[in-house]
Amino acid sequence: MSDSDSNPNPLENPFKSLSLNESQSIVANEAVERSANGDSVNGIASEEEEENTVGLIRAAEAQVDESSSSGVAWRENSQYEAEDFAPSSPSSSGYAGERGSSTGTSAGPIEEVGNDGIVRADSFSNAGAESAAPWVPGKRHLDEDDASISWRKRKKHFFVLSHSGKPIYSRYGDEHKLAGFSATLQAIISFVQNGGDRVKFVRAGKHQVIFLVKGPIYLVCISCTEEPYEALRGQLELIYGQMLLILTKSVNRCFEKNPKFDMTPLLGGTDAVFSSLIHSFSWNPATFLHAYTCLPLAYSTRQAAGAILQDVADSGVLFAILMCKHKVISLVGAQKASLHPDDMLLLANFVLSSESFRTSESFSPICLPRFNAMAFLYAYVHYLDVDTYLMLLTTSSDAFFHLKDCRTRIEVVLLKSNVLSEVQRSMLDGGLHVEDLPVDPSLRLGSACPHLRQDRIAPGSPNRFREVNVGIGGPSGLWHFIYRSIFLDQYVSSEFSAPLNSSNQQKRLYRAYQKLYASMHDRGSGPHKTQFRRDENYVLLCWITQDFELYAAFDPLADKALAIKTCNQVCQWVRDLENEIFLLGASPFSW
Amino acid sequence: MGCSSSLPDRNNGRLGVLSSENSGVADSKNLRVKLVLLGDSGVGKSCIVLRFVRGQFDPTSKVTVGASFLSQTIALQDSTTIKFEIWDTAGQERYAALAPLYYRGAAVAVVVYDITSPDSFNKAQYWVKELQKHGSPDIVMALVGNKADLQNNREVPVQDAVEYAEKNGMFFIETSAKTADNINELFEEIAKRLPRVSSS
Numbered sequence: 001m002s003d004s005d006s007n008p009n010p011l012e013n014p015f016k017s018l019s020l021n022e023s024q025s026i027v028a029n030e031a032v033e034r035s036a037n038g039d040s041v042n043g044i045a046s047e048e049e050e051e052n053t054v055g056l057i058r059a060a061e062a063q064v065d066e067s068s069s070s071g072v073a074w075r076e077n078s079q080y081e082a083e084d085f086a087p088s089s090p091s092s093s094g095y096a097g098e099r100g101s102s103t104g105t106s107a108g109p110i111e112e113v114g115n116d117g118i119v120r121a122d123s124f125s126n127a128g129a130e131s132a133a134p135w136v137p138g139k140r141h142l143d144e145d146d147a148s149i150s151w152r153k154r155k156k157h158f159f160v161l162s163h164s165g166k167p168i169y170s171r172y173g174d175e176h177k178l179a180g181f182s183a184t185l186q187a188i189i190s191f192v193q194n195g196g197d198r199v200k201f202v203r204a205g206k207h208q209v210i211f212l213v214k215g216p217i218y219l220v221c222i223s224c225t226e227e228p229y230e231a232l233r234g235q236l237e238l239i240y241g242q243m244l245l246i247l248t249k250s251v252n253r254c255f256e257k258n259p260k261f262d263m264t265p266l267l268g269g270t271d272a273v274f275s276s277l278i279h280s281f282s283w284n285p286a287t288f289l290h291a292y293t294c295l296p297l298a299y300s301t302r303q304a305a306g307a308i309l310q311d312v313a314d315s316g317v318l319f320a321i322l323m324c325k326h327k328v329i330s331l332v333g334a335q336k337a338s339l340h341p342d343d344m345l346l347l348a349n350f351v352l353s354s355e356s357f358r359t360s361e362s363f364s365p366i367c368l369p370r371f372n373a374m375a376f377l378y379a380y381v382h383y384l385d386v387d388t389y390l391m392l393l394t395t396s397s398d399a400f401f402h403l404k405d406c407r408t409r410i411e412v413v414l415l416k417s418n419v420l421s422e423v424q425r426s427m428l429d430g431g432l433h434v435e436d437l438p439v440d441p442s443l444r445l446g447s448a449c450p451h452l453r454q455d456r457i458a459p460g461s462p463n464r465f466r467e468v469n470v471g472i473g474g475p476s477g478l479w480h481f482i483y484r485s486i487f488l489d490q491y492v493s494s495e496f497s498a499p500l501n502s503s504n505q506q507k508r509l510y511r512a513y514q515k516l517y518a519s520m521h522d523r524g525s526g527p528h529k530t531q532f533r534r535d536e537n538y539v540l541l542c543w544i545t546q547d548f549e550l551y552a553a554f555d556p557l558a559d560k561a562l563a564i565k566t567c568n569q570v571c572q573w574v575r576d577l578e579n580e581i582f583l584l585g586a587s588p589f590s591w
Numbered sequence: 592m593g594c595s596s597s598l599p600d601r602n603n604g605r606l607g608v609l610s611s612e613n614s615g616v617a618d619s620k621n622l623r624v625k626l627v628l629l630g631d632s633g634v635g636k637s638c639i640v641l642r643f644v645r646g647q648f649d650p651t652s653k654v655t656v657g658a659s660f661l662s663q664t665i666a667l668q669d670s671t672t673i674k675f676e677i678w679d680t681a682g683q684e685r686y687a688a689l690a691p692l693y694y695r696g697a698a699v700a701v702v703v704y705d706i707t708s709p710d711s712f713n714k715a716q717y718w719v720k721e722l723q724k725h726g727s728p729d730i731v732m733a734l735v736g737n738k739a740d741l742q743n744n745r746e747v748p749v750q751d752a753v754e755y756a757e758k759n760g761m762f763f764i765e766t767s768a769k770t771a772d773n774i775n776e777l778f779e780e781i782a783k784r785l786p787r788v789s790s791s
Contacts, residue, residue, distance in 0.1 A: 247685060268632060268683045269654035355653040356637065360679075364657020365689055379657075397692050400660070 135279055139271035145177035157222040158239060158278060161186055162255065168217070168263045169239075171278055175264055185220050189213060201229055212236040216255035217243070217263075227511060228518035231288055235281050238346065242277050244369040245346045246270055248376055276353035277346070282507045284326060284345070288514050289549075291484050291491040292341045295327035296431050299579040301422045305330040306585075308413040312392065312406040318377065319393040320406075322414075323348055324423050328583060329388070340370035341489050347379075351389060357381045361407070363400045366393075382407050384414065388423055432494045432581070434474030434481065437566070437573055473499065475569070476562040477555030479538065480509060483574045484549040485582060492574060492581045500553075508537065513551050516542050520549075532560065541567055548574075622673045624785060627694040629722075630703035631714035632682030635737040638768035639703065640679045643778055648769055655681040658693050665782060673782045675699075690718075691725060699731045699781050704752075706736040706765065707744040712752070719759055731784050732761040735777060740767040 144151035151173050159178075160169040165186030167175040175182075189211055192199040202209040210232045212219040219236040243251075247266055254261045281287050294302075309320040309332040318337055322329040326348055333339055347366065351357050365376040380392040380403035390410060392403045414420050473479040479500055484491035496506050520528050520542055531542040539554040541563055550571060554563050578584065628636040637655050641647050644663040658681060664674040678693040680686065694700060700722050704715040715734065722730060734756045736747060749765065756763035762780060766773040 266683075266685045268685070269681075272654075350656075354656045355651075356655045356659060359637070359641065359653065360659040360661050362655075362657055362659045364681075365686075397689075404660070 139275055141172045142174050144173040146173070146181040148173070155223065156225050158236070159185060159220040160239065160243065161218050161220070162261065162263060163216040163218060164260050166260065166262055169267065169274060171275070186218065189218055208232065210236060212240065214240050215252050225511070228515055230518040230521070231514045234288055238277060238287060238342065239274065241342060241369045242273060242346050242349065243267070244373050245350055245367050246273070248367040249373040272353045273350055277349050280349060283510060285482055285491060285493055285510070285513065286326070286341065286345045288517055289482070289484050289491050290341050291489050292344050293327055293491050293493065294581060294583050295324050295329050295423060295426050296581050297329065297422055297426055301419055302330055302583060304417040305414060305419050306332060308410050312410060315406065316396070316399070317392050317394055317403065317406060319391070321391045322388070323391070324388045324427060325352065329419070329423060330583060339368070343368040343370045347391065351381055351391065357389070358383050361404065380404065380407065384411060384420060385424070387427060388420060430495045432492060432577070433497060434478045434494045435497065437474045437478065437569060439475045439569065473497070473555060474566070476566040477558035478566050478570070479553045479555060481550065481552040481570050482513060483570065486547055486549065488582055488584070490582050509553055512538065512540060512553070516540055516551060520544055539563055543567060619787070620671050622671065622785065624673055624675050624699060625678070625697045626675045626699040626701060626781070627678045627680060627697040628701045628703060629680055629690065629694065629718040630682055631705070631708070631711040634682065634703045634705040634708070634711045635768050636682065636703050637679050639735070639737060639766060639774060640677055642768045642771055642774045644677070648771070650769070654683070655679060657681055657686065665778060667782055673785070675778065690721070694722065694726055696727065697730060698727065698785065699733070700726060701733045701735055701777070701781070703735045703737050704747065705738050706747045707738055707741050709746050712747045716755065719761070723759070729786060731781060732759070733777065733781055734761045734763045736765040737768060739765040739772055740770050
């Protein structure tokens, strides 16, 4: 790819128009983000415990009844944004009061959390424990239902229900016990639908209730995480996509035959798939960037993998995808077949969260919703080592033995050309580290794939150079960045390092990026080219051109001019490394 | 034919890695047999297969997606070897419509239920009927009551299963993938019942 050449403008220029006033929050290009400063404060407040969701729904119902303007967006084109971020109206704070009282009645002495932003001490210690133990997919809190205090305190609920109000999926609690709650959600949706309108979301105090209607399937998110509407709606879209990946859109026919059709048995055994997807909403940038990321590899190594995949793709395989965890090693599509990054995300999530794929080779029907939502493809899945797996997709249900042969051929080539050992090495070395950002352009190396660099001290060595920098991050206080290549549909993000060590800090940054992304892509006021904002957590800088999007986080005290300079250096660094960090050339994406 | 080993050497790691079984090589001394496992979800189909193929038992339940493919070769006393190519199907309802994909052309069907679950026994009978209608006419069918180690929670009487199996021309055995009880016996018995081609 040569998209880098076409983009000579350094970042300085767009920022010339900015005031260099370093007050709390500087927002480029006519205040993209609403009250950036206040938002970021809420961003922290959102880490506190959840409020009473039942109260919230009551609030929502009440608002529906009144057709109150506060926080309710009815029309597709209505100005939800202004309402969304309006300060709490008297009516919504009234509901907050009601929440408090209803919690009081049912909660009794267990209730520890005030409704006005008091952070419970143990929520931080919990967070610490969470970062220590690896996350395990699967449904938790199955014993809960909408009468449980703990259930109501969950910060982010996801529900899937049928148009007749039957529960299909709930992130927390047993779906079957949530029939009444589902019916309430259904009532809200159909009440608005009966008026010839569509409910997009309801805001009630700190909570947002987001609705997504997909034919006979309704998806609802109830969240107090302060994530933007667009982000939460995107998450509902992905949950729906994951459902289609398992069942295809032909599941709609079941509802045509019988409106009261119970869909839960059809999703039997898939809890881990959904919980893992929902977990990825708080760590995997692919869920909002609509791009995939590659495992850093020497150009020739990736070429070798691509060549053998191309070879099998020519023999009637629709897609051949070689991945390591969530990162792509190489992928190839048959002629004219293109794979959407969202489909890749959902497919990888499905395979990674279904333990049985690790046990033995499998042949399973799956649907790629963006490719063809109505039809099943057949996926041959085989793990080549603990983290590396091969997926061969075909339209033919009889192709198992052919695909098995293909896999054998691929495996032989990958072993011979050392691709698998290079993959394992790259996994150990990790991706880009902000500490390694070359500051002096004269020191730039032509090929600087991290693990190919000669001066690098081996991972695990106690004398690692970067440990000198602990607590500082990269140059000019650079903590982290994400670079998304628009033409490639790929992104690269730096590894998390000090001071972003805990999973809670990483999640917070991730949410900040998500917000930044939403504000930059806002249809109402955007698209925007640059944004610089400072709050007490970070300096965030976003820069969007025709070719790429750059999101960077700096120390909150970082100097603005230096931060901008550093962003230019990051872009140059990424361009210098593009052969190693991106999959170039044999891309199946049709532009 | 591949790296599959005979009975005494059970723990031979990942099977199928080196084997390339697209060719239908089989003679009277070395048979290749397609075997499919069917049954309700959670009855222990995968556990039976993993016990047979790898000698392992993993108590954590791993829901099978679509179908897994494994193979294992056993040697009989008359010095013939039989390579089982095993399709371990998912028990979930959404895969029921796809079952023909896996049982088509199968020489052996192992229908599994859980002796502590009458529902799974009913489901097993559903699969037997389906196979009688749509399976190969000369298919060898085995009815397997798994989780025999849970004697105290038994809800499907042995007698019921014996009678049902007799009526439908199947052979019946109770197994425990957990304790390995009767697992080898199951596959050895299947091997004995396979129709032999009398050839040179």
